[in-house]
Amino acid sequence: MRGFDTIAIVDWSAGKRAPARPTKDAIWIGVTRNGEDLAPVYCRSRIEAEVWLNGFIEAEAEAGLRVLIGFDFPFGYPRGFVRHVTGSDDPLAFWDWLEARITDSEAGENNRFDVASEINCLFDGQGPFWGKPSETGWPDVPYRKAGISYDICAERRACDLAAKASSSCFQLFFNPTVGSQALMGLPMLARLRRRAGVAVWPFQDWSDAQTVLVEIWPGLIEQAVKEVQGTEIRDAAQVRLLARALAGLSPDALQMMLKDIGPEARDEAWILGAGHTDELIAAARGPVALEPPPLRNDCFALPAGVDWTPVDDALALLRDRMTPVVGIERVPLMQGAGRVLAVDIVATRSNPPHPNTAVDGYGFAGSAIGDGPQVLPLVDGRAAAGAPFAGSVPEGHAIRVLTGADLPNGVDTVVLDEDVRVGDGQVAFHGPLKRGANTRKAGEDVTVGDVAIGAGRVLTPADLALAAAVGHGTLEVRKRLRVAVLSTGDEIVEPGSDAAEGQIYDANRPMLLSLCAGFGFEIVDMGRARDDRDAVRGALDDAAARADVILTSGGASAGDEDHISALLRETGAMQEWRIALKPGRPLALALWQGVPVFGLPGNPVAALVCTLIFARPAMGALSGAGWFEPQGFTLPAAFEKRKKPGRREYLRARIRNGQAEVFKSEGSGRISGLSWAEGLVELPDGAAHVQPGDPVRYIPFSSF
Ligand code: AMP
Ligand code: MG
Numbered sequence: 001m002r003g004f005d006t007i008a009i010v011d012w013s014a015g016k017r018a019p020a021r022p023t024k025d026a027i028w029i030g031v032t033r034n035g036e037d038l039a040p041v042y043c044r045s046r047i048e049a050e051v052w053l054n055g056f057i058e059a060e061a062e063a064g065l066r067v068l069i070g071f072d073f074p075f076g077y078p079r080g081f082v083r084h085v086t087g088s089d090d091p092l093a094f095w096d097w098l099e100a101r102i103t104d105s106e107a108g109e110n111n112r113f114d115v116a117s118e119i120n121c122l123f124d125g126q127g128p129f130w131g132k133p134s135e136t137g138w139p140d141v142p143y144r145k146a147g148i149s150y151d152i153c154a155e156r157r158a159c160d161l162a163a164k165a166s167s168s169c170f171q172l173f174f175n176p177t178v179g180s181q182a183l184m185g186l187p188m189l190a191r192l193r194r195r196a197g198v199a200v201w202p203f204q205d206w207s208d209a210q211t212v213l214v215e216i217w218p219g220l221i222e223q224a225v226k227e228v229q230g231t232e233i234r235d236a237a238q239v240r241l242l243a244r245a246l247a248g249l250s251p252d253a254l255q256m257m258l259k260d261i262g263p264e265a266r267d268e269a270w271i272l273g274a275g276h277t278d279e280l281i282a283a284a285r286g287p288v289a290l291e292p293p294p295l296r297n298d299c300f301a302l303p304a305g306v307d308w309t310p311v312d313d314a315l316a317l318l319r320d321r322m323t324p325v326v327g328i329e330r331v332p333l334m335q336g337a338g339r340v341l342a343v344d345i346v347a348t349r350s351n352p353p354h355p356n357t358a359v360d361g362y363g364f365a366g367s368a369i370g371d372g373p374q375v376l377p378l379v380d381g382r383a384a385a386g387a388p389f390a391g392s393v394p395e396g397h398a399i400r401v402l403t404g405a406d407l408p409n410g411v412d413t414v415v416l417d418e419d420v421r422v423g424d425g426q427v428a429f430h431g432p433l434k435r436g437a438n439t440r441k442a443g444e445d446v447t448v449g450d451v452a453i454g455a456g457r458v459l460t461p462a463d464l465a466l467a468a469a470v471g472h473g474t475l476e477v478r479k480r481l482r483v484a485v486l487s488t489g490d491e492i493v494e495p496g497s498d499a500a501e502g503q504i505y506d507a508n509r510p511m512l513l514s515l516c517a518g519f520g521f522e523i524v525d526m527g528r529a530r531d532d533r534d535a536v537r538g539a540l541d542d543a544a545a546r547a548d549v550i551l552t553s554g555g556a557s558a559g560d561e562d563h564i565s566a567l568l569r570e571t572g573a574m575q576e577w578r579i580a581l582k583p584g585r586p587l588a589l590a591l592w593q594g595v596p597v598f599g600l601p602g603n604p605v606a607a608l609v610c611t612l613i614f615a616r617p618a619m620g621a622l623s624g625a626g627w628f629e630p631q632g633f634t635l636p637a638a639f640e641k642r643k644k645p646g647r648r649e650y651l652r653a654r655i656r657n658g659q660a661e662v663f664k665s666e667g668s669g670r671i672s673g674l675s676w677a678e679g680l681v682e683l684p685d686g687a688a689h690v691q692p693g694d695p696v697r698y699i700p701f702s703s704f
Helices: 046-062 081-086 092-099 113-121 160-164 178-190 216-230 233-250 249-259 275-287 311-321 461-469 508-518 533-546 563-570 603-621 671-676
Strands: 006-011 027-033 039-041 067-071 199-202 209-215 327-331 361-366 372-382 398-401 413-417 421-423 424-433 452-455 474-478 482-488 522-529 548-553 575-576 578-581 588-591 595-600 633-636 642-643 648-656 657-662 680-681 688-690 693-700
Touching: 006 046, 006 233, 027 046, 027 233, 039 046, 046 067, 046 178, 046 209, 067 233, 081 092, 081 113, 113 178, 216 233, 216 275, 233 275, 233 413, 233 548, 233 688, 249 275, 275 474, 311 578, 311 603, 327 461, 361 372, 452 461, 482 533, 508 522, 508 603, 522 533, 533 563, 533 588, 533 595, 548 603, 563 588, 563 595, 578 603, 603 648, 603 671, 633 657, 648 671, 648 688, 648 693
Parallel strands: 006 067, 067 209, 199 209, 372 398, 482 522, 482 548, 548 595, 578 648
Antiparallel strands: 006 027, 027 039, 327 474, 361 398, 361 413, 372 424, 421 424, 575 588, 588 595, 633 693, 642 688, 648 657, 648 680, 680 693
């Protein structure tokens, strides 16, 4: 089936003629044609809007464009209503019935309350229509809803419930209302649909129609509207964004929404997109794949004249200059664990959404309970989670309630099962009971509109629970940071292969790749490069194309065979950071084709320490999660150690019997010591003489 070229969204109004200067509560029409948003159209009266719509439908058809027009009022009524009024089940019969009766004028004077009175007279008792500007006048239209029993037809349609719409089609006055808009809009639709090529979704076959009329509700994208509205008139922002959202959906997604309707839709109509709020909001926001700006060329520059940079200064410089380099994508909530949240999660629903009971027991009005023995008659029925009690509980009565059930009307306090006796349709227990006992207040955990989780958070399983509870099904997260790892050196051979004399196995690459995978990054294995300038250049080119950050090991100092530093220096963006740190020879930092490169020492111990202390926090910032500080804690030393001033030292360490032990040798080629260790002991920059029992700072590997 052919997609739509033009989307128009109409915010209808039942009011009088609007002023010449655009205002809210007038008629606004948002149009997106071939993906381009046009300025919202402002119409002062319904008659003016109908003229515009006729001209629009004609012009689009002449241009060969297929059009979807959405109107923000109900196309149908709860099942049973139309038959009762017209004798037919065809909802379009009611459109014609209304069209024959409703009058309107350029000034907006109309007879909708007279017509509502006429309908109400067809129903026994009060209603179904209610609400009017004053208590006097139109005696057949009640001022308030109280006393209307919706038994011939329900008060709300299935799609109103699915969309959590706030207003009923029978409410003619008091905001928010749609009832009057429908009475004043359906006659106009009855005329529009008689034009050639126009079909009404979902009542008619719309698959080949040139122009399709659909019911929409801007409330579905309320969240996106709030984000961008600014000083724009709200109604204009709503129609503009909803037109853009529907135009921004893939043709398949829109088809799916048109087809995903409840069984009641044939009689009652349906709100396009009900049940697809997240998709619509995402489409209204537009593509989120905005790429962040690249790092500055001089981001690794060191202040002139500095010889050995203290660790903290080096970290402060990096912290200052590393900014997120990855874009944003939307993922299903279920796939959010471990991802970096890109924008704040704002609660679209309170938790709990309604006051409910925290226990199994009996609920009643707490104000009616005094001290001493209490015996309350039980109301028929019960409230359970997902099966609320529809009626009210009169004061002095009680009702059976089960954990998680919404508190019925008239109930604000619950007594526990364990504290009652039940029999003869009564429940007995001892007062006093604190009002509100054993209940949870709506929003006592999180209130709608609160920031539930802040951007930058690395999402935990519990965060997913919270995001779900406050109404989110998808999440905007940073794309995963891609980290390339490259080993260099003529002597380095692949683990498990034959090693000749003078060769050693590549120990750094498996270590660094798995370390970065553990940080939640996407790893890119670049293998090994020989000590050859062209080989290293080729490997870096390749890595820069495939990753957001590059870790190399080996060849990073100033020796003859140190091609990494030589090559990086050639590109101009290289800095050799001489950091006052042990273990760790100079760290080469550079941008290669805009991609940051951490040139780590070849020595496995130094490679690991430099990665944990420098590359780890920098990669946190690059990934969007923000600068990262490992959590260390203070423990008594189980060792003695003297150190000279001038360098910070990290010792391979672990905790045994509540004390920090260090590895017997500080030799930086000792990989067995790395494997033995479970963390690092950090000794300060100044001189130190640590004796057994002295406090030292220990940082477990697991906290990096
Ligand atoms: P370099 O930084 O290239 O001078 O290397 C310093 C030391 O680390 C030398 O003994 C290298 O053999 C060793 N080394 C370099 N790369 C690796 C690696 N990937 N795995 C194990 N040892 C390495
Ligand atoms: Mg080397």
